Amino acid sequence: MERTLVLAKPDAVARGLVGEIVSRLERKGLKLVAMKMVWMDKEMAERHYQVHKGKDFFEGLVEYITSLPIVAMVWEGPSAVSSVRAVMGATDPAKASPGTIRGDLALDISNNLVHGSDSVDSAEKEIALFFKPFEIYDWKRPGEEFIRGK
Numbered sequence: 001m002e003r004t005l006v007l008a009k010p011d012a013v014a015r016g017l018v019g020e021i022v023s024r025l026e027r028k029g030l031k032l033v034a035m036k037m038v039w040m041d042k043e044m045a046e047r048h049y050q051v052h053k054g055k056d057f058f059e060g061l062v063e064y065i066t067s068l069p070i071v072a073m074v075w076e077g078p079s080a081v082s083s084v085r086a087v088m089g090a091t092d093p094a095k096a097s098p099g100t101i102r103g104d105l106a107l108d109i110s111n112n113l114v115h116g117s118d119s120v121d122s123a124e125k126e127i128a129l130f131f132k133p134f135e136i137y138d139w140k141r142p143g144e145e146f147i148r149g150k
């Protein structure tokens with residue numbers, strides 16, 4: 001079953017929207033298999049966002065993501081990567097559809113509340129940056145066959 005990394009970013013923590021983000025992903029039917037609060041340092045932030053190194057927003061992005069603790073999570077489900085991206089909405093909240101986290105709850109691209117891996121390959125790498133294998137739980141959600149099929 002596919003897994004993806006989700007971060008409730010500093011603005012989500014500061015605004016008290018962690019529960020809202022978790023709730024939307026739970027209601028979608030995804031299963032939470034790991035979660036912890038992490039205060040990322042510069043080195044970890046640069047690793048997590050290495051694909052953006054050299055872009056004009058990179059420094060600001062590293063400053064933002066290290067400004068407060070974040071909540072890191074691993075969510076599991078069929079097509080977890082694309083399902084989470086759909087619930088998150090477009091990167092720029094001004095363009096994100098209503099009904100998505102960013103579309104409903106944010107205005108600014110530099111404060112867009114949430115991170116979700118963009119592919120299965122990057123999910124694997126990103127999960128490994130935040131979690132040791134024993135911190136990720138295999139568990140059966142009662143009734144999950146009604147959510148994800150047999």
Ligand code: IDP
Nearest residue numbers: 052057061090091109110111112114115116118
């Ligand atoms: P994503 O978070 O939707 O995957 P990415 O393109 O991977 O979007 O960018 C990573 C993060 O960098 C965004 O979530 C946002 O916080 C920040 N970011 C992306 N583009 C811009 C920009 O043009 N200005 C400022 N920040 C940006």
Ligand code: MG
Nearest residue numbers: 115116117118
């Ligand atoms: Mg991205």
